[in-house]
Amino acid sequence: MRKDESERIGMADMDISLIPITSAQNPKVKAWASLLEKKHRDRAGTFLIEGVHLLQEALKAVGIVSIEAVAVDADRGWPEELAGARLPERTPVYALPASVMAKCTGTDTPPPVFAVARKPRYGLDALYREGGFVVALDGVRDPGNAGTLIRAADAVGADAVVLGRGSVDPYNPKTVRSTMGSLFHLPVVEGDLAELLPEAKRRGIRLVGASLDARLSCYEFDWRPACWLLLGNESNGLSPAVSALLDERVLIPMRGQAESLNVAMAGAVLMHEAMRQRYFASGRG
Numbered sequence: 001m002r003k004d005e006s007e008r009i010g011m012a013d014m015d016i017s018l019i020p021i022t023s024a025q026n027p028k029v030k031a032w033a034s035l036l037e038k039k040h041r042d043r044a045g046t047f048l049i050e051g052v053h054l055l056q057e058a059l060k061a062v063g064i065v066s067i068e069a070v071a072v073d074a075d076r077g078w079p080e081e082l083a084g085a086r087l088p089e090r091t092p093v094y095a096l097p098a099s100v101m102a103k104c105t106g107t108d109t110p111p112p113v114f115a116v117a118r119k120p121r122y123g124l125d126a127l128y129r130e131g132g133f134v135v136a137l138d139g140v141r142d143p144g145n146a147g148t149l150i151r152a153a154d155a156v157g158a159d160a161v162v163l164g165r166g167s168v169d170p171y172n173p174k175t176v177r178s179t180m181g182s183l184f185h186l187p188v189v190e191g192d193l194a195e196l197l198p199e200a201k202r203r204g205i206r207l208v209g210a211s212l213d214a215r216l217s218c219y220e221f222d223w224r225p226a227c228w229l230l231l232g233n234e235s236n237g238l239s240p241a242v243s244a245l246l247d248e249r250v251l252i253p254m255r256g257q258a259e260s261l262n263v264a265m266a267g268a269v270l271m272h273e274a275m276r277q278r279y280f281a282s283g284r285g
Contacts, residue, residue: 016087018095020074024103028094032071032104032116038169046118047171048104051111052081057181058117059085065184066118071096071104076112106173119171122187126160127196128203132226133158133274138193138242139166139233140263146170147178148264149231154182156275161186164193164242166233197245200228206247209238210266214249221250223274231267 021029034040035048046068049058058065067088072078074095087093101110127134135153140146146168153161163170170176170188197207208221209230230246232238238246252261252269261269 016078016093018072018074018078018093020095021071021100022097024100026100028069029096029100029104032069032114035116036104036106036173038172041119041169041171046116047176048106048173049115049117050105050107050173050177052079052113054176054181055082055113055115056085057184058115059087061184064120066120067091067115068118069094069116070113071101071115072113073098073101073110079112082113107177120184120187122160122189124189124196126187127162127189128200128205129159130226131224132160132205133223133278134160134162134200134205134228135267135271136162136164136193136196136228136230137167138164138230138238139236140231141166141168142234143168143172143174144178145234145262145264147175147180147183149267150175150179150186150188151182152264152268152271154179154185156271157279158186158271161188162193162196162228163188163190164196166239193242197228197242201245201247207245208248208250209243209246210252210270211237211249212251212260214251216248216250218250218252218270218273221248223277227274229267229270229274231263234263 035044035046041047049055058067069092070087071094074097098110105111105114135149135158137146137149140149146163150161150170168175170183170190176183201207204226206225206227207230208227230238230242252266
C-alpha cells in the first residue's frame, strides 16, 4: 500500500483529505514560518498552535479559537490522539515532510501536527466583574514565566490575565506551549496598564502587588473582594508607575534561606492563596 493511500484511509473516519505540500518555498509554508516572529503575527492576526495537546485544547474552545489550517507530518500521518477530534467544517489539512514542518515550528524536534489560528478577541467585561480576580503582568518578558502564570491563573479560576506593555507576546510559540492550553480557557488580554489600572480603581477594585519590603503577609491580606494581582518584571519588579497605583503590598513569608522566588513561583503562591480564601476557607468550595 502506498503512503498516500494509508494516509487517506487513516483520515477516512473524519472525512478529511490531506493536501500535500513538499517544498519549503511554498507560499503557505513561508506564511506559516513567518508566524514565529511577532511582527508577522501582529500583521496577520494569527498564531501557531504546536502539538497534539494544544490542538486538542484549542478545538474544545468553540467560539473562542478559530482554526484556519492544520498541518501534519506526512510520514506520521494524522495523530492517533486526535482520532475523535472534530475540525471546523472546510478546515484545510496539509501533509508536510518533516523538514518543512521544522521550518514552521519553534521546537528542536517538530511536533506531529500544528495549526494556524486567529487570535481571539476579548472585550474588557471580564476585567471588571463584581467580586472578580484578575492577574496583570507588568513587563514580564520571559515566555516560560508568562505561560506558567497564565496556566496558574486558569488553575485558580481567575477571571482574566492582562499583559501590560513591555510584557512578552502571549502568542509567542514558547508562551503558547508553556500555557499547556490554558491560553484557550480564560481571557488573555494585552493592554496599557496606565489606562486599565486607574479604571479598575475607579470601579472600586483593589490593586495588590508583592514586595519584599511589605509588612503584610499574603496570608493576612483579604483576597475575597474584587482585586487585581500585579506581577512585575523578572529583574526589576513592578514599574514605578504601577507601584504608585497599588492599594496594598504583600509579602510571601519564607522560612528557608532563599532570598526570593521567581515571578512565576511567587505568582502561583499568591494566586492559590487568593483561591483558598475565596473558595475553600470556612467550609466553602
